[in-house]
Amino acid sequence: MSLATADPYVQDGPYAWFRLAISILLSTLGGAGMWAVVIVLPAVQQDFGIDRAGASLPYTATMIGFAAGNYLLGRFVDRYGIVLPVIASAFSLSAGFALAALAPNIWMFTLLQGVLIGLGTSATFGPLVADISHWFVKRRGLAVACAACGNYFAGVLWPSFIQWSLTTTDWRGAYLQIAVICLVTMIPLALILRRPPPETAFSGAAGSGGAGHRSVRLSPSALQWLLVLAGLACCVAMSMPQVHIVAYCVDLGYGVAPGADMIALMTGAGVVSRLATGFLADRIGGVRTLLIGSVLQCAALFLYIPFNGLTSLYLVSLIFGLSQGGIVPSYAVIVREYLPAREAGQRVGLVIMATILGMALGGWLSGLIYDMTGSYQAAFLNGIAWNLLNMTIAVFILMRGRRQDGTVAA
Known part of the structure; x- marks a missing residue:
């Protein structure tokens, strides 16, 4: 087959690498849920007048929601694909950050962190990694590793953004800014991922792709x-x-x-x-x-x-x-x-x-x-x-x- 007629949508093809780049961006943006609460913890503690243990509860709740969401949304991805979970993630993160910015007490803040922000963040880690694995055979290990790096890139981007934001507003203002960013960036990126994986990704009983089967x-x-x-x-x-x-x-x-x-x-x-x-x-x-x-x-x-x-x-x-x-x-x-x-x-x-x-x-x-x-x-x-x-x-x-x-x- 000539280069002119080659299918760009095959596994390991040009579209697969483009899709990987979009997945990394989504993982980096969605990772705000894991890092924001860590950065604003001292400000939250002072605002609500609580001790350090109480101020740590929102992080714990976020991790519990994040953990559960990786499994629950992973099941959804297997049936319906990655687009709807990521769009839901964008709405969940946006609503979670916006409502958390208005939270009157630590208990409401903790609940929002665990349910909306924790679950919302989870869609951009394990489910995205699983989705991108269908698009690669020869370079599957590298693709999965790159997609997983988005979580680390988020640890570079969001703390820096929040620290900059706190020079002009308080933690509540920073949360409102994150809510807007997640909504306006993640939904268009998610729609780029509408193409389903090629049928060859699901051939065989176990790992797909023939040569990668073990x-x-x-x-x-x-x-x-x-x-x-x-x-x-x-x-x-x-x-x-x-x-x-x-x-x-x-x-x-x-x-x-x-x-x-x-x-x-x-x-x-x-x-x-x-x-x-x-x-x-x-x-x-x-x-x-x-x-x-x-x-x-x-x-x-x-x-x-x-x-x-x-x-x-x-x-x-x-x-x-x-x-x-x-x-x-x-x-x-x-x-x-x-x-x-x-x-x-x-x-x-x-x-x-x-x-x-x-x-x-x-x-x-x-x-x-x-x-x-x-x-x-x-x-x-x-x-x-x-x-x-x-x-x-x-x-x-x-x-x-x-x-x-x-x-x-x-």
Whole structure:
């Protein structure tokens, strides 16, 4: 077939890459729901006259809504496509931010964060990742990783925008501005994604695309729940530095600013990690990529224990970011390699939900262990133990794998 008559809408074709770019934009815009509440937390605390624990409730509610939405909307995407969920996300985020800006008390603010903003944000993560996976075969790992980077890009865009906005208005004014931005940008972008995936995306019982098909000597349900447990375990481990590094730096006498810089360093390194593991997954598969990332994350957690100097903490945080960034997208790749393509939305969403709950559980567990021991050393060891569970599951799935010809994978 000549270039002039080649179909641009095939998997891995020009439209697929254009669609990926739109998906990254949507993920970056929709990610406002995760980052805005973190930035305005001190202002919200002062406005409502509450303590820090009370001011933290909206973030917890947002993460719960975000976790549930990844699964619930993933099921919807499998049946009706991605456009309606993203349009609903735009309305939900816009209404959520606008109403939250008018909230008279912390309880109404928390409810709006969890229901409208949390659920609205979820449509632009797991469901978008699942949708874009249908448009790629040879570069599926890279495409999934790129789509997942939108969440990190949101962590760069929205905090900067909100900090700028707070120089001219209060947090309520900033929320109203976000409400308008989400509504006027996300709906036109969502309509660009109206074309359904090519029928070849759904050929075969498991991962689509023929050459990318893999099988495992486990039932689909058993593999799904192993991935859920693995996702929960890896993110319990992942949460220790991400949630507590600022407090850890304060305990060591370095103050808040270095801890905040370390979070930014982790996030930036996480983008690099996601892109690199996307390339890797296309070559060696999702399970091996997951195992490599998990081993490296475990090693980074070990490094936090003996090295607590300021320079060494910056270096270890960089290593940690480079290790953990690609772990979550690896689950989406594994789902698409081993499980039915027509169920990708709900299955990816379920694992993503487990990873988010793992972050919430891990952050709480680390705080509890710190309260019990007066030190973060045991909390790092707790993270390492959960990380070892994740590695064990990855090794087990790898050992149960088959090649396409039915022979056991090495």
